[in-house]
Amino acid sequence: MPSRSSARLAALTVAAVCSAASAVVLTSPAHADSVRVHDIQGTTRISPFAGQKVTDVPGIVTATRTYGSSKGFWIQDPTPDDNPATSEGVFVFTSSAPKVAAGDSVTVTGTVSEFVPGGASSGNQSVTEITKPTVTTVSTGNAVPAPVVIDEDSVPDEYAPAGDTAANGSINGAALDPSAYALDYYESLEGMNVQVADTRVVTATDPYSELWVTVKPWEHRNRRGGTVYGSYDAQNTGRLQIQSLGATADFPKANVGDTLEGTTTGPLDFNQFGGYTLVASRLGTLQSGGLERETTRKQSRGELAVATYNVENLDPSDNTFDKHAAAIVNNLQSPDIVSLEEIQDDNGAKDDGTVDASETVNKLIDAIVAAGGPKYDWRSINPVNDQDGGEPGGNIRQVLLFNPERVSFVDRAGGDSTTAVGVTKVHGKAELTASPGRIDPTNAAWSNSRKPLAGEFVFRGKTVFVIANHLNSKGGDQGLTSQYQPPVRSSEIQRHAQATEVNAFVKSILDVQKNANVIALGDMNDFEFSETAKILEGDGELWSAIKSLPRSERYTYDYQGNQQVLDQILISPAIRRGCDFDYDSVHVNSEFNDQISDHDPQVLRFRP
Template sequence: MTPRRHLRRPVTVSALSAAAIAAGLLIAPAQASADQVRIHDIQGSTRLSPLAGQTVSDVPGVVTGVRTYGSNKGFWLQDPQPDDNPATSEGIFVYTSATPTVKVGDSVTVTGTVDEYYPGGASTGVQSITELGGKPVVTVVSSGNPVPAPVVLDAKDIPDAYAPDAAGANIEPLTLQPKKYALDLFESLEDMNVEVDNARVVGPTDAYSELWVTAKPGQEPTRRGGTVYEGYDNPNSGRIQVQSLIPTAQAAFPQADTGDELTGATTGPLDYNQYGGYTIAANAIGTLKSGGLKPEVTAKQKKDQLALATYNVENLAPGDPDSKYTALAAGVVDNLQSPDIVALEEIQDNDGATDDGVVACDQTVQKFVDAIKAAGGPAYDWRSINPVNDQDGGEPGGNIRQVFLFNPARVSFDDIPGGDSTTAVGVAKDHGQARLTTSPGRIDPADSAWTASRKPLVGQFEFQGKRVFVIANHLVAKLGDQGLDSRFQPATQSSMAQRLQQAQVENGFVKQLLAVDKHADVVALGDLNDFQFSPALAQLTDGGVLKDLITTLPVKERYSYDYEGNSEVLDHILTSPALTNAQYDVVHINAEFAHQTSDHDPQVVRVRP
């Protein structure tokens, strides 16, 4: 198991004797008093405990799970005698900081401080976890007790509505409505023992031994087993993350692809973390049943078709293992059928993430070009523009940028001097046709829209006597946006404003091209870091100058990325009105699989300019 590290803020030390703390968090068995505080009293009927900050004594319960790894060590406690209020959870996490000495099935009492802990920090917008901390004193009353029966999470009990709409305000003070909102249901079960049965995997196993399942299998299914994300108002309420409390030596975490199934019961306490929200910390995981998912292969372009692709190769650098280059190359040659032009995103400089002023990427690209040729592909030529050091965002020191690969046997590149990292490309008129002033060039790199972000790379190509303008993009990432499970609803997307500004600048450039020649063939493609229904895409396509081809696919096929169990769109290919005969394909070879070469699926379009 390779769990994520759970960051933790300092906790307040309870007013407990130093001797008891030094004794290893255990004191002699004792009986709880009749009027003691119980877990549902601590949890209350909102997201915040009515007893937050207070010390509570001899809180009883049965241990349902123990976390011995990471910096968030502790155990889950559940009261086997619930109240009759469905809004109040009967479970709580006891943060011990050191490895707990209790076992599942122990009946214990806990004295500690009630704490609201925001994993990852309150500033990120996450919800809090109601905990017992402050160096708690744990008393074992008996062992070998039955664990409270899990609450089964299934389609009929999870509301379709995800969260109350508070116009962006904090929902913490609101009384939970577990029959109305999925987030309220999960909060009402916080830290309780839960179960999902025969759950379909909608987010593959990642490097941290996590996967996503859906408890609502009929909710927006893709044709390949995922759950498609159709809009801000429909975040798919059945998604639940699964981690494991089982030591790897006893059972390896399942390596699941999208569309696989965890047959039988997956059970454990319902945790919450900053990497996906509500999570089953599983004591038992269903048996993995393969869905048989295979990587896709697109059609080969015809002789008179120009094939263009976009592929985010995820921080490719010369220091990456040869196996990554080999796998990426196989994707280009075998799955994408050797497109004529490939726009690459996230090509790093020649020494990768070493922050030493190096910005050239010739070694990175040449290693990739060689790998493609070794895989049976064409001898690609390439063009790019080196960025100003440390000015384009991404992994510090990596200087990621977009690169054009092109097959000189099929297409030629019009080299027009003058393009560099700080010079803006312009549009001129050439015998009635639009023409770039520099090629390759960058769109208005000095505009504040591109601060700490990649500038669009523009190239002028010739295919069978026809001029084609290609814009390779990698818009600003969604870093800093609040998660779907945020305590602010709807969640704030702070990065949206800059992408909207970037889309406006690029839209203006495309309008310049079409003002000179309304029949100009323009293809804009790349990782736009936003959805087809987003304001940024609406701005980029404003005036009908570009068409987002993802919208031409059936709804169930509109995705190129998987995030928190949602199959969603970040990568796009857009075409100008003159290109009316586009054959477009998202080629699913990465995002749905546990073993990925990149976290993005590439896309290809075949056009006749």
């Protein structure tokens, strides 16, 4: 079977939606023991008929998908059984545009298949389908079975059952308990016509015409309308992805906190890019929540403002420089030091050996000046070509911007792409052996990943050490809707090794100078409650300043309806001890459909 691309496609056509008609017309199959949809779906995630041919399966067409590599239609049995664990709907994969319409009464003969979006290695659950079908239309114009209403009362608070240890943690063989677990509940509705009403948007519309809503209005809600992911046991069961069977041009451009008013109705699908998804034949009407981008306060004369900002694969060909500059100048109030992540080399993804990023950085600096900001200076170290991960050919790296009118950079020769920076003691104070310098860049922990960039600054006569980070991404981790519960987070192995190296380097500074001002910041690609964060913090060498915010305000990123922390600013005891610091996660990107980066920047203000 060809791979499926979900809604990540260009041309979509509207599926026919039937109006209510008279009684459903279903002919009796030729044999009395005919298999029905609920028999095919069964009471577990895997059909008891998987791999077998089924004959004359009756159903009403509820919707058709005429685009992409997963063309076909959904049927639903209008005569359900009395078992809530067995779905009455199933997708019929035709591979070409289906010749049926919503409201058709059909019988389907074909082979039952368990299709895994993204392939078996993804760990995703499978979709039960009928493939290689022969379809007979019995009648047309029938009423589509009434949608099942998904709401806060129907979705359980527990997310998933524990996986079977004898099956590597898989839940595929477990009997569904839709009254106990959200994933079981959604699975029991796979392929069925469902409906949500008056739902709040919790992830803005993405470039693929998808958004996320919640059917649980008060589930970990924050003041800006999102849903916060605060622990591995708080998966937020009310989240549901919404796509459309209609044209992408008509899909609403929603921000977090907006509402899809009225009803959104269609079959419940499962895809590689979000799991359970309502593929809407009818979309609710978008009502704006009026969300506005945040602006932090300006640092006082005696405060040093240090920020981190992932600018998402910025290269000279991008058209976002003016917008990034406006965010830095207006929303971040021109911090004294800015750690930039994902600065690409001067020709972006072109893989020709170019590693220098002077054009990229200077174009941003010029845009900042044009926006009314300071003339920043900058320091960085070019990576070895194609050795730091990220987009192939892009050679992403961290860059330290600084305002020379407010802070000075201590240049100390010796730092390059492969030489490790160290710490020495001079007149009783800690100094870097190279500034800028990279932390142990040849260590296996940094294989195919960004190496931390350390720099030494002086502000009002006080030394401040800044370590810019971009740790290993979460790519390869199993999703929350994985068939394996709990999901395997394989990317943590390397990230833990990296966090160990960063903590050890910070400790080497503090061993020399206990009261040193040290900041480790950047895209840590992990949560403030994660083991990665605990390793970074160590035995008190560092502390993640985002934990100074209320739990409902701890987020820098929005993924599949879960607002979460990926970017952090960690501070040494000398900064934390006096409690004379102020931390702000400035929400200018993650909640908006017109974001220029998928990350929100953060700012720390303190008096060294």
